[in-house]
Amino acid sequence: MNKHISRDALEDASGAPEACQVTPAHVERPHPSAEMARVVGTTPLHMALDSCGAGIAHWKHDPLHDVVAPMSHHVIMAYNGTVQRIVRRTGSAVAIGTLRPGAVIIIPEGSSSRWDIPKPVDVVQLYLPHTTLERVAGELDSTTSTDLLERTAQPDSITSRLLLTAAGAMDGNGLDTLFRHQLMDLVTTRLLAAHVGVPTTFQPTLGGLSPIVLRRAIERLRADNDADVSLAALASDAGLSRFHFCRAFKESTGLSPHAWRRQKRLEEAKNMLRDTDASVLSIAVALGYSSQTAFAAAFRKLTGDTPSNWRRRAR
Structure with a gap:
């Protein structure tokens, strides 16, 4: 299969993948990617999954006229193709929608529908375990339902933008564990706000991290490589849920944990390019990138230039 599996497994503080909490009812259902x-x-063109199936994939495929069987995870899709009308039949219910950029499709786990999509499709899919919905709802102190609504070409620019941005990062081999942790929680929070029967009402952020907790989190973000960084572990160290840790960290620093770490890695890369004769490849390895290509893509995205060109100008 042509897919990109991230080298860093999506694990919680205990080392066991949180998304692996699969109930017996899911055992006979296929994974959405299959x-x-x-x-x-x-x-898929690209796919990044954890060890038990939570993750994201970028697909391009021909028109579709078939039944999609019940699947083991919720599937949330962001569309990025040409405008077209589609038909979804679920039992006796018929839903007609217009796919366009900014529209999303939601297939709740266990749902089965026939789809008639007349034109080629460019879509990003998020595979979300129901246990993640329940966890995030609990972290939000929410008593709302976690039953996702079916959506057929529903306008939702926020969810769409989150997924399409992740697909762009994945195309550059930049979808590391911390990024996926944050993406999963952000999308789940959005789903609870807009795509369940009784939307969640969010409480405002209540301040940042204490100086001691913030320093400990920053030390871990600086020290760990991609394979070791876990949002659940960072939150556990702080005595907070993942959701509240991310909000408090951003309140303290102005950046999410992933964005903060990306910025620090960029600063380290610039220092090494300017002040040493180390090769671009050795710098990429030292900073924990999977390849020189991945490092160059991340560097160019943030600076608008290649590492080699930046080095020549800096000197």
Whole structure:
């Protein structure tokens, strides 16, 4: 299969993947990536999954006229293709929608529908375990339902932008564990706010981290490589839920944990390029990138230039 599996597993503070809490009812259902591959007759351009299936994939496929069987995870899709009308049949219910950039599709776990999509499709899919919905709802101190609504070409620019941005990072081999942790929680928070029967009402942020807790979190972000950084571990060290840790960290620093770490890595890269004769490859390895290509793509995205060109100008 043509897919990019991130080298860093999505793990919680104990080392066990949080998303692996699969209930017996899910055992017989196929993973969404397998069911999508069967239905559309191709494989994703890129895919980053944890060890038990939570993750994200970027697909491009031909028109679709088939039934999608019940799947083991919720599937949230952001569309990025040409405008087209689609039909979704679930039992006796028929939903007609217009796919366009900014529209999302939601297939709750266990749901089965026939889809008629007349034109080629460019779509990013998030595979979300129901246990993640329940966890985030609990972290929000929410008593709202966690039953996702079916959505057919529903306008939602926020969810769409989150998923399409992640696909862009994945295309550059930049979808590391910390990024996926934050993405999953951000999208889940948005789903609870806009795509359940009784939307969640969020409480305002209540201050940042204490200086001691912030220093400990920063030390860990500086020290760990991609394979070791876990949002759940950072939150556990702070005595907070993942959701509240991210909000408090951003309140303290102005950046999310992933954005803060990305910025610090960029600063380190600039220092090494300017002040040493180390090769670009050795700098990429030292900073924990999976390859020189991944490092160059991340550097160019943040600076607008390649590492080699930046080094020549800096000197």
